[in-house]
Amino acid sequence: MKKDVEDEKINTILEHAILCQSAGNLQSYVIFVVRNKEIKHALAKAALSQMFIAQAPVVFVVCADQNKAANVYGIRGYELYAINDASIVATYIELIACALGLGTCWVGAFDENEVRKIFFLPKAIKPVAIIPCGYPAExxxxxxxxxDMIYFVDGG
Ligand SMILES: Cc1cc2nc3c(=O)[nH]c(=O)nc-3n(C[C@H](O)[C@H](O)[C@H](O)COP(=O)(O)O)c2cc1C
Structure with missing residues (x-):
């Protein structure tokens, strides 16, 4: 039996992750915290049958709230800042989970429409990352x- 992730740890992850920067501090993202077996299974199927997702005790699904950012920043908010905000908070979730002894995997390969159906997402809520989380088996x-993609631009 896999070790479950304590609710306390999930709360710690979330409470610290949302301290991350976001454009205008709007926090243009939505986070679903999934423990439900059927929904985890549906997510795994939607993620091109990456079934390890269904095995994780908890799965975070981080979405960009594009209208929230667009209300303040227009098209740049819609197309970029909301995606940035969601990606940053997703990264924090992973880093904080790691600091608490947990393992995560950023899953980006999924059928967006299938994920939309699972959570009844409107058009401007765009799923960005599925993040299964649990105690690492190895x-x-x-x-x-x-x-070789790092360039130091010095002098001048
Ligand atoms: C945008 C993005 C999408 C990813 N999608 C998947 C995925 O669908 N399935 C998966 O197993 N890993 C996925 N990964 C994880 C990477 O494959 C993994 O981070 C990479 O192999 C490097 O390993 P490391 O994280 O241990 O450095 C994704 C990572 C990123 C950043």
Missing amino acids: TPKTPRKRR
Whole structure:
């Protein structure tokens, strides 16, 4: 039996994650915290049958609230800032979960319409990341990372 994730830890993750920066502090995102078995299964199917999602005790689904950002920042808010806000809070969720001894995986490969159906999402709420979260079964090696896309622009 997999170890469950304590509600207290979920609350700690959320309370700290929402402290992240967002455009104009609007927090143009929506976070679903899913423990329901059927919904986790539906999410796994929607994510091109990445069934490990269904096995996680908890799954965060982070969406961009595009109209919220658009109300203040127009088209740039709609197209960019809401996606930025959702991505930043999703990253914080992962970092804080990690600091609490939990493991996560950012899942971006999913059928957006299928995810929309699961949560009855209107057009301007765009699912950005599905994040299964649980106690890691193993400690993965840090993958090799390249450096050749970093440019130092000095002097002048
Ligand atoms: C935008 C994005 C989409 C991703 N989608 C998936 C996914 O659908 N399934 C998956 O298993 N991992 C997914 N990942 C995780 C990456 O594959 C993983 O982070 C990468 O292999 C590097 O490993 P590391 O995170 O341990 O450095 C995604 C990561 C990002 C940032």
